[in-house]
Amino acid sequence: MLKIVITGGHATPALVVAETLRERGHKIYWFGEKRAHYGKSAPTLEYQIIPAMGIPFYSVISAKAHRGNFLKTLFSLWKLPVGLIHSLFMLLAVRPDVVLSFGSYVAVPVAVAAYILGIPVVTHEQTAVLGLANKIVGFFSKKIAVTFPASSRDFPPQKIVITGNPIRGGFFKAGKKGRRGKLVLFITGGSRGAQPVNKAVSEILPVLTKTYMVYHQVGLLDFDELAKKKDTSYQVVANYTPEKFEERLKCADLVVSRAGANTVLEIASVGVPAILVPIPWARGDEQSQNAKALADTGLALVLPEKELSGETLLSKIKYVTAHLKEFASCAVNAQNLSSPQASRKVADLVEEVAGGR
Template sequence: MSRPLRIVLSGGGTGGHIYPALALARYIEKKRPGTQFLYIGSERGLEKNIVPKTGMAFEMVKIQGLKRSLSLENFKTLWYMIKSTAKAKKLLKEFKPDVVIGTGGYVCGPVLLAASQLHYPSIIHEQNSVAGITNKFLSRFVSRIAICFEDVAKDFGSCKDKLVYTGNPRGQEVIEQIKDSLDHQGDKKEVLIFGGSQGAEAINTAFLEAYKELAKRNYRVTLVTGKKLYDQVKVNLTEDLRDNIELLPYIDDMPEKLARCNLIVCRAGATTLTEITALGLPSILIPSPYVTGNHQEHNALSLAEKGAAVLIRESDLTGELLLKEMDSILNDPVCEKMMAQAAYDMGVRNASERILELIEGLL
């Protein structure tokens, strides 16, 4: 099949739902020139700022998540769901897609439900090792369920016959973006510490606790604080920055920075783990305890159990422990190499191709 396609994408709230969708779109554009996309997002999520910059057609529906406790807000959510499903139906009838793909977030609910009611082929993509509430709800309505962690199969119950292991489209794209930088590491080993796009106060605090000892190490350390936390870290840093320490509020080109590192200290979001396994990087993972279903800890365990990462729970995190784990990896070439190989073996580098094959099989 070589004809251009018509594809509706939906996913939002966080970059972890948006960037895999955009990576998939860019891959399909290369393989099926002339393919047209419509992205349906929410009024609240990051997608309203990110997607229009790509030039992709973008529409919005109004939706919010269910509260886990008894709340009047849930009646409002139900009303939004009814209205947004009706709007999504109208958008789909106008666009006439070959397939509708959801990559997670509340906005996928009305869009994929509308696709089911209109009998359009549909796929949901679950990036985490614990399925999101929206994807679990949609699993009975969609045609296929693409997954990145085999552990998540248990969350889809009677819909297991729809499961296809694809991995995350972001992985191969990262490799393509930085392939010229992969073998250009300097003479000193480099560690990148970051807590996601917003930063993580607990990780910043551990860095500050370890700072005096880190300044004595023979490896370079970069801490990405998060824009809102940068000034706070600067104030709490009691000494001038040493030559081997770098402090940044944010990194625009994270894949490029990752390519030059020997060790990553970070949260355990699905997109981040996709990037570091695609590159074959050892990591120290500090899962956020504030996410639905504690899915970041499950993500981190998937790597730790394979020997690709060290898991430190935030409740156990101290500067001393962080420094100990960093030293144990970077001062042991055999350990570092084994972790890197284990991470690389977990990386999925043709996820977009697999999802395109899924699409073709539905048409």
């Protein structure tokens, strides 16, 4: 049995690999953040889920670069040495055999501390565009698992293993849509919600519910306001568990979503037509690239946030609704983007690196 610390900001693929490793008999510890850094502070997805899974959760102190806010970034820098020392003590308490990182600034102090203590680090790069945090973590890593070959160019080739992005195995199995009076529209902005998408949906909700049964994952920040809208064809929730998210996606006729790598690959695996609204401030415009990859298969339309309004969103939804069969026929092309063996490959890599200490 290995003792494995998992850390990083991409919680969804990390949870999938954590389950794979636990099934193999390994002990998992989670080093993460309890609350988000940006916007109105809200609990992170991992803090809502991990303790309930029986996985020990350790809170990490980490610094973050705030785009366009030099003073806020400068103030955040004091957390660098504090976070490193804190991570050293946490790792000494746990004494893991290996650290598995899933990117983002929260992983940096943990990876550096592990390197200092001689604990091997494996990192997974989820997106096609490499961020600063993973460039730093990659330097201290023995092996780097990547989803897209394009993201390997910034690392020594001997460190790279192409694994794909881990997603829940259920996404590769046929869903049970059944027959209903209305089509099902699933709207999601990710675990923290997407306020511009929520606003646009709110403007056109009476029109949507005439045609669709709408399931809307709004995040915590907009939940109270949108929950006031009473309609039997509109179900609003702050967040779904991974299992419930999978169920909703597989039963949908159409999805409106942000374009994070994990969500895009889940949509591709299920083969459900989508309208993607990329986050415009994502590093390297990575979400636009993710959205383009799915749109190029014919399964999705892209709606830039600068063009997003109730009117433009409704226009896209009506178009896809009128051409559902044509979009659905592209599902096979889209499914080629995802890898059902990704979680197993990452778990194999972790065991290999831990065994070679």
